[in-house]
Amino acid sequence: MSRILPGTAAQSGTVQPTGEFELTQKDFLRIAKILYEDSGIALPDSKMALVYSRLAKRLRALGMQSFRQYCEHVSGSEGVGERMTMLAALTTNVTHFFREMHHFDHLRTDLLPPLLEAAKRGGRVRIWSAGCSNGHEPYSIALTILGMMPDAANYDIRILASDIDPNVVAFGRAGIYDDAAVQPVPMELRRRWFQRSGNGHSVSEEMRTLVSFRELNLIGEWPMKNGFQAIFCRNVTIYFDEPTRQKIWSRFMKYLEPAGVLYIGHSERLTGSASDQLSLVGTTTYRRT
Ligand SMILES: C[S@@+](CC[C@H](N)C(=O)[O-])C[C@H]1O[C@@H](n2cnc3c(N)ncnc32)[C@H](O)[C@@H]1O
Structure with missing residues (x-):
């Protein structure tokens, strides 16, 4: 033993x-x-x-x-x-659908309404789930969007889901979850946006269109050229030391558009130069000033 x-x-x-x-x-x-x-x-x-x-x-x-x-x-x-x-x-990959529900409430009631209206007029909406683990977080964002705008996949609305671990990126891309995993998804959304697949539940084509998975190391190069209206980086930086954490948050500032929102994990607190550019607008929810 x-x-x-x-x-x-x-x-x-x-x-x-x-x-x-x-x-x-x-x-x-x-x-x-x-x-x-x-x-x-x-x-x-x-x-x-x-x-x-x-x-x-x-x-x-x-x-x-x-x-x-x-x-x-x-x-x-x-x-x-x-x-x-x-x-x-x-790495620790613990995650679940609609984890820290207050962030999805904020997304639905504050951030998304004007963005989705703008998307209907040809605007562009980009959200980044940085450290997305097995995909529950980016798909929860997609479900929040689809709950408000069922034809969202036809517009210029996309979610980047990135993680350093190729296994979780492959899992998220496959998009199949067991009964226990989909429990937190409200029944109405589950019925409409998942299909039965063997013993599991497969995400719909609309969800696949909205979410793109990529391997990306937060301490490495970031190939993205354009900004995001929201960045979710939750329960990732807790594993880093303070200088690394601050460096990542300040790099996010180059990618977060004006009035964009940064969502961090329940046990994380924003520090360093990024905190001068963000105001707390909800629990662990920061809006770019
Ligand atoms: C605990 S999970 C958080 C998942 C999700 N954000 C949530 O809150 O439910 C942490 C994730 O961060 C990823 N991670 C750790 N270090 C990373 C790095 N340097 N770059 C990108 N992802 C990283 C891990 O692979 C893991 O999937």
């Missing part, structure tokens, strides 16, 4: 027996450094047990004997693919 003494190795700086595989403080710090450089995610010592449990199966799959061997592999040129697998294994 796997066993680890979380934190002990990091505190003492010595090698500890950790069950099936040995995970030393040095190994942990190497993994944390790679993850930080590749994604901006900061792993405190308290995450040592998590690293062990999420990566032990990778060591088994690769037939490796120790985390040291694994670290060497992901640090070398032959380990590029595994480095991405490691990143995907260490």
